[in-house]
Structures are given as structure tokens and as C-alpha cells.
Amino acid sequence: MEKTYTRPKSLQPLQSGFCPGCLHGTASKIISEVIDELQQAHNALLVLPVGCATMGLLYWKVDMIGSAHGRAPAVATGAKRSHPSSLVFTYQGDGDLAAIGLGEILSAANRGENITVVFANNSTYGMTGGQMAPTTLVGQKSTTSPSGRNAETEGHPIPMCELIKELKSPAFVARYALDTPQNIRKARAGIKKAFSYQLEEKGFSFVELLTNCPTNWGLTPLQSLEYMQNHTIPNYPLGVFKDKEAKE
Amino acid sequence: MSKQLMKGCEAVAEAAVRAGCRFFAGYPITPQNEIPEYMSSRLPEVGGTFVQGESEIASINMVYGASATGTRAMTSSSSPGISLKTEGISYLAGALLPAVIVNVSRGGPGLGSIQPAQSDYLQATKAPGHGGFHTLVFAPSTLQEAVDLTYEAFDYAERDRCPVMILMDGCLGSIMESVSLPAMKDPAEFEETKWAVGYNGQSRPTRIITSIYPELVLENNNKARVETYARWAKEDAKAEELLLDDAQYVVVAYGIAARVAKQAVLALRAKGIKIGMIRPITLYPFPKQSFAKLNSxxxxxxxxxxxxxxxxMEEDIALATHCAIPIHSYGRSGGNLLDDDGVRQAIEKIVGGEA
Known part of the structure; x- marks a missing residue:
């Protein structure tokens, strides 16, 4: 019988420890499929952050560097500059990238480092148990905003794509959601474009993936997808914000 | 070998390049700016990379990334900036990555003073980051020694897969002296590491560089550190000893302070006072062997x-002598320099009081 689907080569043949309904598994799968498609499993170098994504150290089957909280873009800068032939990418959550690592991500983007940053935005600190993130929606409850995020005191969620697209250097900036098969396919195409740009030395690429956190949102997996559709996506518009190669 | 007149920071930077350093990231802070400035033009000449980081934190993490690929990497800063780098130094130690960190230290605590000081001894030797680890700490007192120790630092860092710190101060960074520069090493001739990440054309199992481990692995790594530090203490501790044989008084000083103190020791010897000196060259490991020779x-x-x-440093001296010999101390701080007269008079006062 013809084999039409198999586990991606760049993931370990293991069950993940992500919570039921969590979309980190989906994100990992589409990224690894793209790596396989581009025949980069041997050449990929993944820089992992601090957060749920740190568990990727167990699940990925590519060369990896575990970095300090928020510093993955700086670590990736050092690695890529020293070993330019590697396909260097980070996979960071929103607390890591948009709070403690805001300086590192904006500066790496501004330098136009020829790396790819995949940004998994689920508007919460998942690993530490659901504290308010810089991306938490106004009114969204968390363990440190028990009455819901108050824009008067906590400000508004930080839109990373909209910030990064304003910089001149980045080559590709786009936001996708992982709530439906259709959107997952779009995200997969975006990741492929980002990696291809890096392999073609076109410069910095940034792919934001809107994801969920059923555990810390206190929702069932299905409810969490509805929450994404009703609240997350309206606050974080999907689309390509910048593409250096796009025809005018 | 011919000698050249060089400024301290530049001499250290050139020594690093000759040792095969091909990646440098740093952030401006006085009094060490000549190191990144020198590297920004020098490294591209030898196919290396200079990045001006957006912060000291980013810079040490760039070094972490470069080192993970097996590239000899360095960063430099001065006291407040080193505090910021301690997170990264801890991760380097945890991830078993070699790197060289130069601290051209200045007055503290806080923003302190941009003038030279030796106020980072405890940070460098006891806790250069969280988690309970040490780095080798080299403390040159001349520019030739700074060149030689920096050159060797990369080999030590690679030998034991650990960060190594060069602790100098704003005086050494700023003065000019003649130095003999060591031979240029070619990184292409270095043996390939068995741990570096990044595909090099040869099929192999995937590799991971990380500082997070399962509990038992982490404890085993920590136990291995105990053995490494014991080996350092036995084999790598270095000090200069001066006129100790009949000494009734022993001055202990390192780095720039040792140069001033040595003048005082020689002047007092000329007056007939039986005084000698120990100059630690490695601050960690502390050169206990030299102190073991002292007879209380x-x-x-x-x-x-x-x-x-x-x-x-007084605490280390007390430990090294088992508190068997009274210890007096004299210093200046806040960016105020030690001077010949001040040091000599301070010693004379102590010697007079003791005699």
C-alpha cells in the first residue's frame, strides 16, 4: 500500500507533553513538515526560548540551542553569523518575545538578521500558569489580571507584526491563526516562504501564529478555538504585513 | 619577536584575534570601548564577525549562540555591564560553552564611577551568575601579561568548556605599554569539536546545547564541576612570589594594585624591612599554594x-592562611587610584604598629 502520510523527519517519534487541545503540536508539525519539504532536516538549527516551547528540546529532531528567556533572537544572531549555512530559526512564545525579549526581537529584526522567527502568540504565560502577557486581550482574565486586563493600567496588547513591519530591514512579516484547517494551511505556506527567504539570503522573516491555551484560558479545546475566532483574531488581524518580494 | 606600543584594550583585543577569536559582540561602556572599537575593524579583516549588541545582555547571548557553533567568541564590558552579563555567563556555564569575558572594571557599586577600580573581585570569583559555579579568573598586571593571559584564555575555555574571565581594570585598559604579540592562529586548523551545533557536511546524530537538564543529569554536571574546580586549584593556580624567604610582612595585591604595591615593597626592603609580596595571577582558583609556604x-x-x-580578597587570604596570620588591608576606591606614597605610608604604619 502506498504511504501517503508519515511523521516529519525533523520531529522525534514521541508523544508530546503539551496539554490536550494545545496548538503547539500543530505548529511544530507544520514547521517540521516545511523543514522536511525544503530538505533542511540535517541543516536546521532551532533556537528555543523559555516557556512551553522549551519542551521542544525533547520533541524536535534537529540541532538545537536552548536559550535564556527572551534572548533567542540574540542567540540566533550569534549562531547564524558564525554558521551562516545553517537554517537558523527561533520558536518563541509571547511572554518570551513580546515582554522580556522585546529588545532582542526588535533589534534582530532591525539589523535584518538572516534568521526566521516563529512567534506563537496565545496571549498568556502558559508554562508559569496563566499570568497576564503583553499580548493578553483587554478584558481577558489571567492569574495576575483576575478582573480582566485593564487598558488604563496595563495598556493594550502589543501587536508585534505591526511594530516589526515599520522597520526597514525585515523581508517578510505575517500573521496567521491555527484555528481551522484552512488557516493552518495558510500558516504552513507562510512558514515555507519565511524559510525560503532565509535560504535565499533575503533577510529577516517573522511569522506570528495565533494559538490557544485551553488549560490557562479555562476553556475546552473547542471553546478555545471559538475564543480565538471571536476575540483573538479580531484583535490581531491576519495577513501579510510586509513582503519584500511582493509585486506592487 | 618585535615589540609594539599598544593601548591595553587594543592589546587584549588583538591577542584574542590571534588566539582565533572570530566572533565578538559588545555594548558601549567606559572604560572598555576601545575593545569593541578595535574588534569592529579588525575582525572583518580575518573573516570574523563583530556585532554591536543592543545591550550587554544581548551581547553575551550572541556570544552564547556563536560559541554553540564552535566559534571562538568573546565579549567585554565594565562593571555595571558585567552585572548584566551574569545571566548569560551562568547560561554559558550551564550549557558547557567556552567563551572569554573581559571586565575592564570601574568604581562601584551602582553606576559608580567611570574611573578604574578593583571592585568586582567577589563577583568574579564567587558568583559571576546564579546557580553556584565558577569561571577561571585571570588578573593581569601588565599589558604583556594581559596579552598572554587573553591568548591562553581561549584554550582554557575550550579545554574545560567553560567561560573564562579576564579581570583587568580601567588603568590597564587605558595605559600604553610595549608588548610582544603571540603568533596568529588559524581557526581552520583547530580540531572540530564533538559538541558544536550547525551542520558541517557530515552526517551525525542531532546535537543540543542547553542549560536545562533532567535533575539527575544536572546534579552529575554539578558534581563534575567539583572535580574540575579541584583540578584548577591543583594545576592552574598561578601567582608571582617576591622576597618571601625571610619575610616578616607579606603584601598581597593583584593587577594594577600589585604594580603600585611592588614599588612600596622594594622601597621598604631598601630601608631594611623584611617584607615580601604575593601577587595572585589567577583569582579563581586562588593561589593557595603560595600562602601555604608562609610560616605563621x-x-x-x-x-x-x-x-x-x-x-x-581578604576573605580568600584568610581561608588560604587558615586565619593563622593577622591580615590588614589598605585600599582606595570609587575611582581614586592607589599611589606610591599612599601605599608605602599605609604599609609603614602597619609595620610600625606591628614591630
């Missing part, structure tokens, strides 16, 4: 001279 029946007092207040 002969030595009336130890005088610890440091360019910091309160004295910091």
Missing part, C-alpha cells in the same frame, strides 16, 4: 592592598 611563626602580618573599599 615568621610572618607577623599580611597586608592586603586592593583598589577597592571594603577589601574583598
Amino acid at each position: 611563626a615568621n610572618v607577623k602580618a599580611i597586608i592586603d592592598i586592593e583598589m577597592t573599599i571594603p577589601a574583598q
Whole structure:
């Protein structure tokens, strides 16, 4: 019988420890499929952050560097500059990238480092148990905003794509959601474009993936997808914000 | 070999390049700016990379990334900036990555003073980051020694897969002296590491560089550190000893303070005072062997001279001598320099009081 689907080569043949309904598994799968498609499993170098994504150290089957909280873009800068032939990418959550690592991500983007940053935005600190993130929606409850995020005191969620697209250097900036098969396919195409740009030395690429956190949102997996559709996506518009190669 | 007149920061930078350093990231802070400035033009000449980081934190993490690929990498800063780098130094130690960190230290605490000081001894030797680890700490007192120790630092860092710190101060960074530069090493001739990440054309199992481990692995790594540090203490501790044989008084000083203290020791010897000196060259491991030679029946007092207040090395001296010899200290701090007269008079006062 013809084999039409198999586990991606760049993931370990293991069950993940992500919570039921969590979309980190989906994100990992589409990224690894793209790596396989581009025949980069041997050449990929993944820089992992601090957060749920740190568990990727167990699940990925590519060369990896575990970095300090928020510093993955700086670590990736050092690695890529020293070993330019590697396909260097980070996979960071929103607390890591948009709070403690805001300086590192904006500066790496501004330098136009020829790396790819995949940004998994689920508007919460998942690993530490659901504290308010810089991306938490106004009114969204968390363990440190028990009455819901108050824009008067906590400000508004930080839109990373909209910030990064304003910089001149980045080559590709786009936001996708992982709530439906259709959107997952779009995200997969975006990741492929980002990696291809890096392999073609076109410069910095940034792919934001809107994801969920059923555990810390206190929702069932299905409810969490509805929450994404009703609240997350309206606050974080999907689309390509910048593409250096796009025809005018 | 011919000698050249060089400024301290530039001499250290050139020594690093000759040792095969091909990646440098740093952030501006006085008084070490000549290191990144030099590297920004020098590294591209040899196919290396210079990045001006957006912060000290980013810079040390760039070094972490470069080192993970097996590239000899360095960063430099001065006291407040080193505090910011301690997170990264801890991760380097945890991830078993070699790197060289130069601290051209200045007055503290806080923003302190941009003038030279030796106020980072405790940070460098006891806790250069969280988690309970040490780095080798080299403390040159001349530019030739700074060149030689920096050159060797990369080999030590790779040998034991650990960060190594060069602790100098704003004086050494700024002065000019003649130095003989060592031979240029070609990184292409270095043996390939068995741990670096990044595909090099040869099929192999995937590799991971990380500082997070399962509990038992982490404890085993920590136990291995105990053995490494014991080996360092036995084999790598270095000090210069001066006129110790009949000494009734022993001055202890390192780095720039040792140069001033040495003048005082020689002047007092000329006056007939039986005084000698120990100059630690490695601050970690502390050169206990030199102190083991001191006989408490002969030595009336130890005088610890440091360019910091309160004295910091005093604790290590007390440990190395099992508190068997009284220790006095003299120093200046806050960016105020030690001077010949001040140091000599301070020693004379102690010697007079003891005699």
C-alpha cells in the first residue's frame, strides 16, 4: 500500500507533553513538515526560548540551542553569523518575545538578521500558569489580571507584526491563526516562504501564529478555538504585513 | 619577536584575534570601548564577525549562540555591564560553552564611577551568575601579561568548556605599554569539536546545547564541576612570589594594585624591612599554594592592598592562611587610584604598629 502520510523527519517519534487541545503540536508539525519539504532536516538549527516551547528540546529532531528567556533572537544572531549555512530559526512564545525579549526581537529584526522567527502568540504565560502577557486581550482574565486586563493600567496588547513591519530591514512579516484547517494551511505556506527567504539570503522573516491555551484560558479545546475566532483574531488581524518580494 | 606600543584594550583585543577569536559582540561602556572599537575593524579583516549588541545582555547571548557553533567568541564590558552579563555567563556555564569575558572594571557599586577600580573581585570569583559555579579568573598586571593571559584564555575555555574571565581594570585598559604579540592562529586548523551545533557536511546524530537538564543529569554536571574546580586549584593556580624567604610582612595585591604595591615593597626592603609580596595571577582558583609556604611563626602580618573599599580578597587570604596570620588591608576606591606614597605610608604604619 502506498504511504501517503508519515511523521516529519525533523520531529522525534514521541508523544508530546503539551496539554490536550494545545496548538503547539500543530505548529511544530507544520514547521517540521516545511523543514522536511525544503530538505533542511540535517541543516536546521532551532533556537528555543523559555516557556512551553522549551519542551521542544525533547520533541524536535534537529540541532538545537536552548536559550535564556527572551534572548533567542540574540542567540540566533550569534549562531547564524558564525554558521551562516545553517537554517537558523527561533520558536518563541509571547511572554518570551513580546515582554522580556522585546529588545532582542526588535533589534534582530532591525539589523535584518538572516534568521526566521516563529512567534506563537496565545496571549498568556502558559508554562508559569496563566499570568497576564503583553499580548493578553483587554478584558481577558489571567492569574495576575483576575478582573480582566485593564487598558488604563496595563495598556493594550502589543501587536508585534505591526511594530516589526515599520522597520526597514525585515523581508517578510505575517500573521496567521491555527484555528481551522484552512488557516493552518495558510500558516504552513507562510512558514515555507519565511524559510525560503532565509535560504535565499533575503533577510529577516517573522511569522506570528495565533494559538490557544485551553488549560490557562479555562476553556475546552473547542471553546478555545471559538475564543480565538471571536476575540483573538479580531484583535490581531491576519495577513501579510510586509513582503519584500511582493509585486506592487 | 618585535615589540609594539599598544593601548591595553587594543592589546587584549588583538591577542584574542590571534588566539582565533572570530566572533565578538559588545555594548558601549567606559572604560572598555576601545575593545569593541578595535574588534569592529579588525575582525572583518580575518573573516570574523563583530556585532554591536543592543545591550550587554544581548551581547553575551550572541556570544552564547556563536560559541554553540564552535566559534571562538568573546565579549567585554565594565562593571555595571558585567552585572548584566551574569545571566548569560551562568547560561554559558550551564550549557558547557567556552567563551572569554573581559571586565575592564570601574568604581562601584551602582553606576559608580567611570574611573578604574578593583571592585568586582567577589563577583568574579564567587558568583559571576546564579546557580553556584565558577569561571577561571585571570588578573593581569601588565599589558604583556594581559596579552598572554587573553591568548591562553581561549584554550582554557575550550579545554574545560567553560567561560573564562579576564579581570583587568580601567588603568590597564587605558595605559600604553610595549608588548610582544603571540603568533596568529588559524581557526581552520583547530580540531572540530564533538559538541558544536550547525551542520558541517557530515552526517551525525542531532546535537543540543542547553542549560536545562533532567535533575539527575544536572546534579552529575554539578558534581563534575567539583572535580574540575579541584583540578584548577591543583594545576592552574598561578601567582608571582617576591622576597618571601625571610619575610616578616607579606603584601598581597593583584593587577594594577600589585604594580603600585611592588614599588612600596622594594622601597621598604631598601630601608631594611623584611617584607615580601604575593601577587595572585589567577583569582579563581586562588593561589593557595603560595600562602601555604608562609610560616605563621615568621610572618607577623599580611597586608592586603586592593583598589577597592571594603577589601574583598581578604576573605580568600584568610581561608588560604587558615586565619593563622593577622591580615590588614589598605585600599582606595570609587575611582581614586592607589599611589606610591599612599601605599608605602599605609604599609609603614602597619609595620610600625606591628614591630
